[in-house]
Structures are given as C-alpha cells and as structure tokens.
Amino acid sequence: MEAFRDFRNNFSDGLDEQQVLELSLMPVPESATVEQRELATWFWHTAIQSKFKSKLLEKECNVGNTEKSVIVLLDVGLKTVHCLLEADDSRVEEIMALVNQQQEMHHDIIPKNSPKFIKYSYFLQLLKARLLWKQGNSKAFFLLQNMTSDNHELVRELIITILNLAKDSQTEDKSKWLQLGLKIMESCGYDEFKRVFVTELVHVKTEAKEFISAQQLLNGLDQVIYNSIDRIPKILKWKFTSMTEKYEFNEANLPWYMSAANLLPSNSVSAIEYLENIQTDYSFNLTETPDKISHKGQVLLSTCYLITKSAVTNRIERINTQISKYGNIDVGTKLASSLMDLFWSAGDDSFTQTAYEIAIEYYNLAILFLSLNLADSRLKALLYQKIANSYVELKDYNQSLIHVQKAVGLDSRESPLNDYLLFLVYFNLNQYEQAIIHLKQISFNDRSDMWISAAENDNKEILLLILKAITNYSSIVDPKAVSNLFIVYRSLIVLSSEELRSNPSDVNFNEQLQTLNRLYQLCSDLDQSDPSNCAEIEWLFRTTWNESGFVHQCLALVDLQVHYFALTFKILQLIKEKSPLHVASIQTILVLLISTATQLIQKNNSVEHIDKAFEYIEYLSTNFPSNKNIKWLEFELHCRKRDWKPARDILNEPLPFGQLEKFHSVCESVECPWEYKQLIYSKIIDSLAVENVGIEGLFKWYKELVRVLIAKNKSVCYEKATELLSLLNGTFESKDLLWITIKLWNYATDLWG
Numbered sequence: 067m068e069a070f071r072d073f074r075n076n077f078s079d080g081l082d083e084q085q086v087l088e089l090s091l092m093p094v095p096e097s098a099t100v101e102q103r104e105l106a107t108w109f110w111h112t113a114i115q116s117k118f119k120s121k122l123l124e125k126e127c128n129v130g131n132t133e134k135s136v137i138v139l140l141d142v143g144l145k146t147v148h149c150l151l152e153a154d155d156s157r158v159e160e161i162m163a164l165v166n167q168q169q170e171m172h173h174d175i176i177p178k179n180s181p182k183f184i185k186y187s188y189f190l191q192l193l194k195a196r197l198l199w200k201q202g203n204s205k206a207f208f209l210l211q212n213m214t215s216d217n218h219e220l221v222r223e224l225i226i227t228i229l230n231l232a233k234d235s236q237t238e239d240k241s242k243w244l245q246l247g248l249k250i251m252e253s254c255g256y257d258e259f260k261r262v263f264v265t266e267l268v269h270v271k272t273e274a275k276e277f278i279s280a281q282q283l284l285n286g287l288d289q290v291i292y293n294s295i296d297r298i299p300k301i302l303k304w305k306f307t308s309m310t311e312k313y314e315f316n317e318a319n320l321p322w323y324m325s326a327a328n329l330l331p332s333n334s335v336s337a338i339e340y341l342e343n344i345q346t347d348y349s350f351n352l353t354e355t356p357d358k359i360s361h362k363g364q365v366l367l368s369t370c371y372l373i374t375k376s377a378v379t380n381r382i383e384r385i386n387t388q389i390s391k392y393g394n395i396d397v398g399t400k401l402a403s404s405l406m407d408l409f410w411s412a413g414d415d416s417f418t419q420t421a422y423e424i425a426i427e428y429y430n431l432a433i434l435f436l437s438l439n440l441a442d443s444r445l446k447a448l449l450y451q452k453i454a455n456s457y458v459e460l461k462d463y464n465q466s467l468i469h470v471q472k473a474v475g476l477d478s479r480e481s482p483l484n485d486y487l488l489f490l491v492y493f494n495l496n497q498y499e500q501a502i503i504h505l506k507q508i509s510f511n512d513r514s515d516m517w518i519s520a521a522e523n524d525n526k527e528i529l530l531l532i533l534k535a536i537t538n539y540s541s542i543v544d545p546k547a548v549s550n551l552f553i554v555y556r557s558l559i560v561l562s563s564e565e566l567r568s569n570p571s572d573v574n575f576n577e578q579l580q581t582l583n584r585l586y587q588l589c590s591d592l593d594q595s596d597p598s599n600c601a602e603i604e605w606l607f608r609t610t611w612n613e614s615g616f617v618h619q620c621l622a623l624v625d626l627q628v629h630y631f632a633l634t635f636k637i638l639q640l641i642k643e644k645s646p647l648h649v650a651s652i653q654t655i656l657v658l659l660i661s662t663a664t665q666l667i668q669k670n671n672s673v674e675h676i677d678k679a680f681e682y683i684e685y686l687s688t689n690f691p692s693n694k695n696i697k698w699l700e701f702e703l704h705c706r707k708r709d710w711k712p713a714r715d716i717l718n719e720p721l722p723f724g725q726l727e728k729f730h731s732v733c734e735s736v737e738c739p740w741e742y743k744q745l746i747y748s749k750i751i752d753s754l755a756v757e758n759v760g761i762e763g764l765f766k767w768y769k770e771l772v773r774v775l776i777a778k779n780k781s782v783c784y785e786k787a788t789e790l791l792s793l794l795n796g797t798f799e800s801k802d803l804l805w806i807t808i809k810l811w812n813y814a815t816d817l818w819g
Contacts, residue, residue, distance in 0.1 A: 447477035698728040
C-alpha cells in the first residue's frame with residue numbers, strides 16, 4: 067500500500083505506464099482498510115483508462131496473458147466495489163460508474179459464453195441491482211426477477227443479494243423481495259436459505275395482520291424445517307384454517323377460540339365481544355387451583371387483557387362486569403395472581419401515559435386479588451404507594467397522604483419511596499417541618515435520585531429545603547450523589563436568576579447569601595483530589611456569577627457585597643489549587659471580580675474595600691503575571707487611596723492602547739493631579755498619531771489636553787499647545803496642521819474667556 071501511495075503522489079511527474087499496470091494488478095489483502103482499498107481502486111481505475119487498456123489489448127505489456135490480466139483486474143475491482151458499497155452509501159453514483167467500466171472491459175475482452183463471462187456477468191448484474199435499489203430505482207427488482215442459473219454457487223450469491231435487499235427494505239418491499247427469493251429457490255431446486263426466507267416472511271405477514279397467509283406459508287413447509295423454526299409465534303403453530311370458520315364449541319377446542327380472538331387486532335371491539343359472548347353463552351369447568359387456570363378463567367383473563375389494551379370506552383366498567391359474571395374468585399389461585407399481574411401492569415401503562423385516574427382504578431382492581439399473608443401485604447403496600455403517587459400527580463395531596471399511610475401500615479420496613487411521597491405531600495400541605503423530617507430519612511448517598519426528583523419540580527422552596535436537610539457535605543462520597551447535589555445547586559441558581567430578572571425588588575438577598583455560604587461549604591468539604599469535582603466547582607461558580615446577577619442588583623448593600631467577594635475569592639483559590647487546567651476561566655472570573663469590586667468602591671470609597679480589591683489584584687498578578695488587562699483598575703485604586711507614587715509608576719509603563727480610554731475615564735471620575743491627566747492625554751495622542759487616525763480623532767484629545775492645561779495654568783496654555791502640536795510634525799500636510807491649530811486656539815480662547 068505504501069507503494070500505491072508513493073506512486074499516486076508522484077504520478078504527475080510522468081512515471082512509467084508499466085508501473086501503473088503492475089500496481090493495479092497487485093492483490094488487495096483481505097485485511098485492507100477502506101482507505102487502502104480506495105487507493106487500490108484509484109490504480110485500478112487508472113489502469114483501465116483507454117491508453118492503458120489499448121496496451122493490454124495489443125499485448126505490449128509484460129504482465130501476462132491479456133484475458134488473464136483483465137480477469138485479475140475484474141477480481142480486484144469487484145472486491146473493491148463491494149468494499150466501497152458497504153463503507154459509504156453516499157457514493158452510489160461513483161460506484162455505479164466503476165461497475166459500468168468493469169462491464170465494458172468484461173464485454174470487450176472475455177469471450178462470450180465462456181464460464182468466466184457468465185460468472186462476471188452474474189456478479190455485475192447483482193452489483194447493479196444493489197446500486198439501483200440504493201438509488202430507490204425499482205428496476206432492481208426486474209433485473210433480478212429474470213436471473214436464474216443451474217450453477218448453485220451463482221444462485222447462492224443471487225439469494226444472498228435478495229436477502230440483503232429485503233433486510234434493507236420497508237415492510238411492503240421486504241415482502242416482495244422475500245417472495246421473489248422463495249420463487250427463485252423453488253425454480254432452481256435450491257433450498258439452503260428457505261427456512262430463513264420463510265421465517266422472515268411469516269414475521270412480515272404477522273406484523274401486517276395477514277395471519278391466514280402466514281399460516282399457509284407454514285403449512286407448505288417440510289415438517290423437519292417447520293419444527294426447526296423457533297422464531298415463529300406459537301399462536302401460528304396451531305393448525306387452524308380460518309378465524310371465521312365455526313366449530314361446535316366445547317372445552318376441547320376452547321384454546322382454538324381464544325387463539326383466534328388473540329389474533330384479532332388488540333383494539334378491536336369484535337375481539338372483546340367475541341370472548342364476552344363465549345363466557346355468556348357457554349358453561350365451563352370452574353375448578354381453579356394454585357397451579358392451573360380453568361377454561362372459563364382463561365376466557366376471563368383473555369377478555370380483561372384485550373379490554374386493557376383496547377381503546378373501548380368504559381373499560382373499568384366492562385372489566386367489573388366480566389368479573390361479576392364469572393363469580394367469586396378465590397385469592398391464592400393462579401387466576402387471581404394472573405389478574406393481579408394484569409391490572410398492575412395496566413396501571414403502570416396508564417400512569418406512563420399520564421392517565422392517572424385510570425391508573426388508580428387498575429391498581430385498586432389489582433389489590434382485590436391479593437390475600438392477607440405477609441408477602442401479599444407487601445405487594446399491597448407497593449400498590450398503595452403507586453396510588454399515592456398518582457394522587458400526587460393529580461395534586462390531591464390529602465388522598466395521597468391517606469394511601470401512603472396505608473402503605474406504611476401494611477409494611478413498616480424502611481422505605482425511601484414512602485419518605486419521598488410524604489415529603490412531597492407535607493410540603494404541598496405547607497407542613498414544612500414534617501417535610502424536612504421525611505426528607506432527612508432518605509440517604510443522599512443511596513437515593514439522591516429522589517432528591518433530584520424533588521428538585522425537578524422547579525420549586526425554589528423545595529430546593530432550599532433540600533439544602534437545609536443536608537448538614538454534612540463531607541459524608542457525601544458516592545460520585546453520583548455528588549453530581550446530583552451539584553444539580554440541586556444549579557437548579558436553585560437558575561431559579562434565583564429568573565426571580566431576580568422578573569422581580570428584583572422582591573428578592574431576599576440574605577437568602578441568596580446563605581445559598582452561597584452553603585455553596586462554599588460544599589466546595590470546601592468535597593474531595594478536592596477528584597478532578598471532576600474541581601470541574602463541577604468551577605462550572606458552578608461561573609454559573610453563579612453569570613446567572614445570579616444579584617451582584618449588580620444590590621451594590622448598595624455594602625456588607626453583603628464584602629462578604630460575597632470574600633466568599634467568591636476563597637472559591638477561586640480552591641479552583642486554582644485543585645484545577646490547574648482551568649486557569650483561563652479563573653483569570654476571566656477574577657478580572658470580573660475586581661471590576662465589580664471597583665464599581666462597589668465607586669459608591670463607597672472605603673479603604674477596607676480598596677484593600678480587599680488590592681488583595682485580588684495581587685493574587686491575579688502572582689498567579690497570572692502575563693495578565694495586563696487590569697492596570698487601569700490598579701491605577702484607579704491607587705488614586706482613590708491617594709497613593710500617588712505607584713499610580714505615577716503605572717503611567718510611566720508602556721500602556722496597552724486599548725486601555726488608554728479607561729485611564730481617561732478614571733481621571734475624570736477620580737480627583738488626581740493634572741500632570742497625570744496631561745501624561746495620559748499625551749500618551750493617547752502619541753498612540754493615535756502612530757495609528758494614523760483622522761484629524762477629528764486627534765482633535766478630540768487635543769481639546770481634552772488644552773482644557774486640562776488652561777484649567778491648571780492659563781499662562782502656559784499656548785506654549786504647551788504649540789509644543790504638543792509639534793508632535794504631529796510630518797504626520798499631516800501643512801493645511802491640516804494649520805486647521806487643527808486654529809481650532810485649538812479658538813477653543814482655548816473660549817475656555818479662557
């Protein structure tokens with residue numbers, strides 16, 4: 067394959083044509099990858115171009131007999147096309163072109179009617195049929211319909227192709243392909259795959275409710291083949307000729323009647339009425355035992371089953387009518403047990419479909435067939451739990467409470483589900499202390515899924531109760547429980563965010579702060595050696611910062627903000643120590659933290675707050691020395707603290723052009739020496755001159771500079787203005803310099819008065 071690749075890469079340099087032929091005839095190993103086969107295809111495709119093909123025909127190459135060479139090429143081509151077809155359905159057009167090229171070679175070179183000609187014709191037709199079918203072309207069916215052979219090897223390939231086409235088709239087309247395969251096998255006397263075809267076709271027929279056709283297929287099978295088919299539904303192995311055919315009814319042929327009814331569509335009213343009439347019109351053996359259901363019991367069970375699966379109205383009433391007609395059913399019998407299983411399952415199905423009232427009816431029916439022994443009492447307790455859960459969904463909490471208490475009375479063992487239901491019930495009945503008691507009974511490590519189910523109710527009070535119930539985070543060791551706890555926090559943060567956006571004036575900020583305190587406790591207590599925990603902490607902190615929004619909503623609450631910043635800073639330190647892979651995110655968060663702290667300081671110029679902000683800056687500078695995006699914040703803090711020397715040192719450093727306007731904003735908002743403003747404006751003008759901005763852009767900053775100079779010392783204004791204008795030497799044409807000079811002089815005169 068390396069030789070293939072080397073040749074292909076250098077083909078444009080005019081390598082020997084003989085090498086193309088030799089490479090194209092190299093055998094492709096069975097273990098070759100799709101990419102290797104594609105490379106081989108390229109050489110094969112190149113070799114059969116007209117100029118190489120002519121050399122083959124003229125026998126000018128030394129690769130052997132012409133016909134033999136072409137056959138080798140065809141072998142390589144067939145294998146390659148098959149491989150490409152299996153690997154990529156989207157290249158059907160390209161593959162079809164390769165097949166047509168093969169067919170052209172095949173017809174031109176190999177003698178017609180020779181065994182090789184017949185074999186390759188057959189294989190090429192099969193390939194064409196597969197490609198046509200992948201294109202959605204029905205010609206594929208007609209192409210294979212007329213193919214036959216006395217050669218069982220070729221017939222076998224034909225049958226395998228048809229079977230593959232059937233498996234790739236929908237029901238109607240699948241049936242057509244399978245029937246074609248059976249027809250061809252019959253005409254060719256070939257039955258190796260007959261069992262497979264019949265099995266598949268019977269299943270197609272049964273899915274389409276064509277039961278008589280399915281039975282006829284089975285009837286036509288040899289007994290040995292028939293007995294070997296274990297996939298055929300048992301119901302079809304009973305030999306009946308027609309569901310509508312009448313028999314004299316008696317116990318002996320009752321299974322036939324029941325099977326006929328079961329073959330009817332499950333939602334068919336006629337199937338239900340059919341069985342109802344059997345029970346009404348005939349008498350049966352009523353002997354029920356723990357191991358066997360009587361014939362009449364079988365009819366009752368089948369009738370109830372069809373009713374539960376049907377769309378008929380008044381299902382519960384019809385079931386009760388059938389049970390009443392049957393008479394007394396002793397608990398402990400197989401019939402009672404089967405009915406209990408049936409109604410339990412029907413209740414679960416109804417609950418899944420949100421038909422909670424119907425689910426309750428089915429669960430109550432199931433309870434009727436349970437005895438008073440210990441095992442059945444526990445089953446009853448489970449059913450009462452299900453009824454209670456259904457009432458919770460219906461928001462009938464009083465009824466839910468009654469049924470949970472029934473469940474507890476029948477089975478006093480520890481039950482997380484009972485505690486979970488009681489938590490929901492008491493919470494919705496506004497009995498929060500009782501709710502907390504039952505929530506604490508559930509082990510967070512063992513059943514955190516129940517806590518999450520409570521959190522998914524989108525109820526902030528429930529989330530707060532959950533967090534209140536967790537008193538020891540370090541005891542939570544199960545990874546799934548830890549992950550679920552983060553989900554609780556996320557849900558609470560999102561709900562708090564929505565509350566802030568909708569009604570910021572109603573937000574309880576102390577409650578928000580308590581949530582953050584618990585969050586920090588979680589971050590501190592969890593196993594910090596686990597990288598997944600660190601990632602969760604970082605994600606949660608970012609979400610808290612971005613989602614909660616209360617940092618920006620309550621800047622006036624100074625004490626709250628100081629506490630918040632101290633808390634978030636500790637969380638950042640945790641992340642940095644344990645999660646070094648996330649340093650970029652930490653930098654972003656820390657810059658936001660410093661920026662927001664500065665906003666707070668602007669409202670309350672407290673030295674304590676300024677010192678705290680410097681602590682954040684020092685932490686950022688130490689851990690991320692390359693970060694220069696906060697110099698302007700550091701400058702502002704020094705100015706607010708009246709610490710002028712370090713402020714001047716910052717101004718003397720090379721300052722990023724993008725931050726110069728921020729320095730200007732600081733100078734406007736903070737009372738600082740006029741020399742600082744002069745220096746900042748000069749730096750801005752220097753930078754703008756280098757950037758070659760327009761005159762208007764420069765004029766704005768010259769105005770600011772002149773304004774500062776006049777305000778400080780009017781006598782030196784013109785001198786300084788002229789000195790600064792000289793900075794433009796060579797940057798603008800003289801008329802531009804004259805224009806800006808005149809405008810500045812006029813502006814300065816207006817300011818001077």
